[in-house]
Amino acid sequence: xxxxxxxxxxxxxxxxxxxxxxxxxxxxxxxxxxxxxxxxxxxxxxxxxxxxxxxxxxxxxxxxxxxxxxxxxxxxxxxxxxxxxxxxxxxxxxxxxxxxxxxxxxxxxxxxxxxxxxxxxxxxxxxxxxxxxxxxxxxxxxxxxxxxxxxxxxxxxxxxxxxxxxxxxxxxxxxxxxxxxxxxxxxxxxxxxx
Amino acid sequence: xxxxxxxxxxxxxxxxxxxxxxxxxxxxxxxxxxxxxxxxxxxxxxxxxxxxxxxxxxxxxxxxxxxxxxxxxxxxxxxxxxxxxxxxxxxxxxxxxxxxxxxxxxxxxxxxxxxxxxxxxxxxxxxxxxxxxxxxxxxxxxxxxxxxxxxxxxxxxxxxxxxxxxxxxxxxxxxxxxxxxxxxxxxxxxxxxx
Numbered sequence: 001x002x003x004x005x006x007x008x009x010x011x012x013x014x015x016x017x018x019x020x021x022x023x024x025x026x027x028x029x030x031x032x033x034x035x036x037x038x039x040x041x042x043x044x045x046x047x048x049x050x051x052x053x054x055x056x057x058x059x060x061x062x063x064x065x066x067x068x069x070x071x072x073x074x075x076x077x078x079x080x081x082x083x084x085x086x087x088x089x090x091x092x093x094x095x096x097x098x099x100x101x102x103x104x105x106x107x108x109x110x111x112x113x114x115x116x117x118x119x120x121x122x123x124x125x126x127x128x129x130x131x132x133x134x135x136x137x138x139x140x141x142x143x144x145x146x147x148x149x150x151x152x153x154x155x156x157x158x159x160x161x162x163x164x165x166x167x168x169x170x171x172x173x174x175x176x177x178x179x180x181x182x183x184x185x186x187x188x189x190x191x192x193x194x
Numbered sequence: 195x196x197x198x199x200x201x202x203x204x205x206x207x208x209x210x211x212x213x214x215x216x217x218x219x220x221x222x223x224x225x226x227x228x229x230x231x232x233x234x235x236x237x238x239x240x241x242x243x244x245x246x247x248x249x250x251x252x253x254x255x256x257x258x259x260x261x262x263x264x265x266x267x268x269x270x271x272x273x274x275x276x277x278x279x280x281x282x283x284x285x286x287x288x289x290x291x292x293x294x295x296x297x298x299x300x301x302x303x304x305x306x307x308x309x310x311x312x313x314x315x316x317x318x319x320x321x322x323x324x325x326x327x328x329x330x331x332x333x334x335x336x337x338x339x340x341x342x343x344x345x346x347x348x349x350x351x352x353x354x355x356x357x358x359x360x361x362x363x364x365x366x367x368x369x370x371x372x373x374x375x376x377x378x379x380x381x382x383x384x385x386x387x388x
Contacts, residue, residue: 078379113311117310153340
């Protein structure tokens, strides 16, 4: 009989991130995560396939967050407008109360080459999925891939600014500024005085 | 006494790529590379620190190729113009007679996660170096990083098109088209009919 553990996923997630951050990802065992969360290993494996899934478990939802924005964009939206809708739409997944845990997660990944590689693959797969969704809307190549890659670049840069020490602005505000900067850079609006 | 082996670097390079492509990178030994090239292991190690350096040995020169273009750009060039000068300037490193070996190198990397990671690091380091060179020219952040990342995206996409099966256009022509596409996409020129 499976016993229902209220908040088990959140407790395991929080215990795992804390241990990965202090002991290191490789050095942490599932037994320690379960113990720190006050749960059993069996409960851990009911929710996560392995230690890595605690960090990358939400990847499908994350990607869908972007793709939903593309589907919802007006039919006549051009490639960049569609990508802006996708990226800013997905910002709801990162409200300011997730900033601290996102920062912790990013530091854990930065400390481990295998996790870094997995994170890079996640970004690369996100760009491919956005490009495919743009092609389905009739946007031709190479515009689709170029717009998708630019959108992921803005997301990555915005995310890094969002989790920087002392940062206070919301992710969506940072993203909007960077997309405006992208337009300025390519000359579609007057250059700002530097 | 060190005996001079004419064309040793080229022979070792070509033998190594051939073996990496057919046997796999991990499975190839330095002894086999030397034997295939008709040279000794000692000669191999006189020119390359290890098997990986055959693939990544030119990374500094490659990066300098981009940075030289930034230094040579007119003082009043804006961020994107400067990056276009950097990327198209470095295209001289990839004349059409290098297309076949570049294609072979890319396939070897794609087959090996460790080499893939090293290649991603190379691109990430290139973007950082370009951004730093732009900041030295007085371009502020985040424009510098955004322009640098966009330039590396155009380079990566152009390179992939350049080595595609049956591709015939030069790298610089592909790059110019993609930069034009980037400007179109961000709305600075009239949208093309699709």
